[in-house]
Amino acid sequence: MSASHTAMVRFTDVTKTFKGSSGPFNAVDGVTLDIRKGEIFGVIGYSGAGKSTLVRLINALETVSGGSVEVDGTDLTGRSETELRKVRAGIGMIFQQFNLLSSRTVAGNIAYPLKVAGWDRARRAARVAELLEFVGIADKAKQYPNKLSGGQKQRVGIARALATNPSILLADEATSALDPETTQDVLALLKRVNRDLGVTVVVITHEMDVVKSICDRVAVMEHGKVVESGDVYPVFADPQHRATRRFVGATVKDRPSAKVLERLRHRHPHRLVTVAVHEDGSSGGRITDVLRDNDVQGTVVFGGISEVTERPFGSLTWELAGDDAAIERCVATLRSYTDVTDLGTAANPLVDPRAEDAAAAPDPGVDGSTGTAEPGLAASAPYPVPGSTLAGSAEGGTLAPGVPRFDKPRTDGSTEGGAR
Numbered sequence: 001m002s003a004s005h006t007a008m009v010r011f012t013d014v015t016k017t018f019k020g021s022s023g024p025f026n027a028v029d030g031v032t033l034d035i036r037k038g039e040i041f042g043v044i045g046y047s048g049a050g051k052s053t054l055v056r057l058i059n060a061l062e063t064v065s066g067g068s069v070e071v072d073g074t075d076l077t078g079r080s081e082t083e084l085r086k087v088r089a090g091i092g093m094i095f096q097q098f099n100l101l102s103s104r105t106v107a108g109n110i111a112y113p114l115k116v117a118g119w120d121r122a123r124r125a126a127r128v129a130e131l132l133e134f135v136g137i138a139d140k141a142k143q144y145p146n147k148l149s150g151g152q153k154q155r156v157g158i159a160r161a162l163a164t165n166p167s168i169l170l171a172d173e174a175t176s177a178l179d180p181e182t183t184q185d186v187l188a189l190l191k192r193v194n195r196d197l198g199v200t201v202v203v204i205t206h207e208m209d210v211v212k213s214i215c216d217r218v219a220v221m222e223h224g225k226v227v228e229s230g231d232v233y234p235v236f237a238d239p240q241h242r243a244t245r246r247f248v249g250a251t252v253k254d255r256p257s258a259k260v261l262e263r264l265r266h267r268h269p270h271r272l273v274t275v276a277v278h279e280d281g282s283s284g285g286r287i288t289d290v291l292r293d294n295d296v297q298g299t300v301v302f303g304g305i306s307e308v309t310e311r312p313f314g315s316l317t318w319e320l321a322g323d324d325a326a327i328e329r330c331v332a333t334l335r336s337y338t339d340v341t342d343l344g345t346a347a348n349p350l351v352d353p354r355a356e357d358a359a360a361a362p363d364p365g366v367d368g369s370t371g372t373a374e375p376g377l378a379a380s381a382p383y384p385v386p387g388s389t390l391a392g393s394a395e396g397g398t399l400a401p402g403v404p405r406f407d408k409p410r411t412d413g414s415t416e417g418g419a420r
C-alpha cells in the first residue's frame with residue numbers, strides 16, 4: 001500500500017538504559033524517528049545494535065528511560081497497564097523462532113488471541129478460516145506445529161498476529177531461521193499483508209537483502225543510535241555511514257574487493273573504473289556510446305546488477321584502453337550522469353572506499369565495530385556489450401551462452417553471472 005506521511009510510530013529522542021555487567025548503558029540512544037502509516041519500514045543493524053529493544057518500545061514490552069514513543073497518536077509514556085493493553089491490541093508481532101503453542105493445532109494457535117479477546121466460537125472459526133486462506137495453509141488447519149516446515153510455521157505466526165486486525169505488524173528477524181527460497185515466500189506474504197490489508201509493517205533484520213526486497217524506508221542502527229535512515233533506494237545508491245556501506249556492499253557485491261582488484265590488475269593493466277547503474281537502467285547503453293565517440297576500447301571485467309525496490313541497481317567495472325586524454329574525456333562525461341569510481345591503473349592504483357567497507361563487513365551476528373570477516377566474493381561477470389570487447393580472462397571465468405546483457409537487469413536480485 002502507498003504510505004502516507006502521517007506517523008504511525010513516532011520516536012522522539014528515545015533512550016533506553018539497561019544495567020550491564022560493567023554499569024548502565026544505553027541500548028537505545030537518542031533515537032528520533034517516524035514510521036509512517038502504511039509503509040514497510042526496515043530496522044537493520046548488527047547483533048546488539050538495539051533493534052529489538054527499539055521495537056519492544058513500540059508495543060510497550062519495554063518502557064523508555066528518556067524521550068517519548070507515540071503509537072498512532074497515543075504517547076505511551078506513563079500509561080496504565082490497561083491503557084497499554086489497548087495499544088498492544090492494535091499491534092501484532094512475529095518472531096524468528098515462531099513462538100507457536102506446540103500443544104495446539106494450527107487453527108488453535110490462530111484462534112488463541114481471539115479467545116483471549118473474547119470472540120465467540122462461531123466468529124473465531126470464521127476468522128481462522130479466513131486467515132488460513134490468506135496465508136495459504138488452509139489444508140494445515142488440523143496439523144500440530146511440529147509437523148510443519150519453517151515457512152509454514154511462520155505463516156501460522158503471521159495469521160495469529162493478524163487475527164485481531166492490528167494496524168501494525170512487528171517482524172523481529174522473522175525470516176532469519178528460513179532458507180533463502182522460503183524467505184522470499186514469507187517476504188512476499190508480508191508485502192501482501194501491507195498492500196492488501198493496509199497494515200504498517202516494521203521489519204527488524206540484519207540482512208540487507210530483506211530490506212532490498214520489501215522495505216520502503218530503512219533505519220540503520222549501530223550502538224543504540226540510528227546512524228542513517230531514509231528511502232531504501234537512495235540509501236543503497238549513496239550510503240553515507242560506514243555501517244550502511246558494509247550492509248549494502250555485503251548484499252549487492254557488485255564492486256571488486258581489494259583482493260579481487262589486485263587479481264584484476266594483473267590481467268587488465270589499463271585504467272579501471274567502476275560505473276554505477278542506477279534508476280533508469282540506461283547507463284549501460286550510454287557508456288558504450290561515450291566510449292565509441294571517444295575511440296576508447298572498453299571491457300567489462302567485473303560487476304553485478306540486481307533490483308532494489310524494483311528498480312535496477314549495481315555497477316560495472318570497466319577496463320578502458322586508449323589515448324589518456326580520450327579516457328579522461330570519457331570519465332568526465334560518465335561522471336556527468338552517474339557515479340564513477342576511478343580505480344587507476346596497475347602502475348598507479350587507486351582504491352574504492354565502498355568496496356573496502358563492504359569487504360570489512362563482519363559476520364551479521366557480530367557487532368559491527370569488532371568484526372573483520374570478509375563476505376563471499378562475487379565472481380565477476382564478463383559478457384559482451386556493444387562496442388566493447390569481452391575480457392576473456394576476466395575474474396570468475398567463462399562466458400555462459402545466453403548471459404543477459406547488462407542493460408537488461410535480472411529481476412531475481414542476484415549478481416549477474418556471478419556466484420553469490
Ligand SMILES: Nc1ncnc2c1ncn2[C@@H]1O[C@H](COP(=O)(O)OP(=O)(O)OP(=O)(O)O)[C@@H](O)[C@H]1O
Pocket residue numbers: 018019020027045046047048049050051052053054
Ligand atoms: N533486558 C535487558 N537487560 C539488560 N541488557 C539488555 C536487555 N535487553 C537487551 N539488552 C542488551 O541491550 C543491547 C541491545 O540489545 P538488542 O536485543 O536490542 O539488540 P539487537 O540489535 O536486537 O541484537 P540481536 O539481533 O542480537 O537481538 C545488547 O547489548 C543486549 O545485550
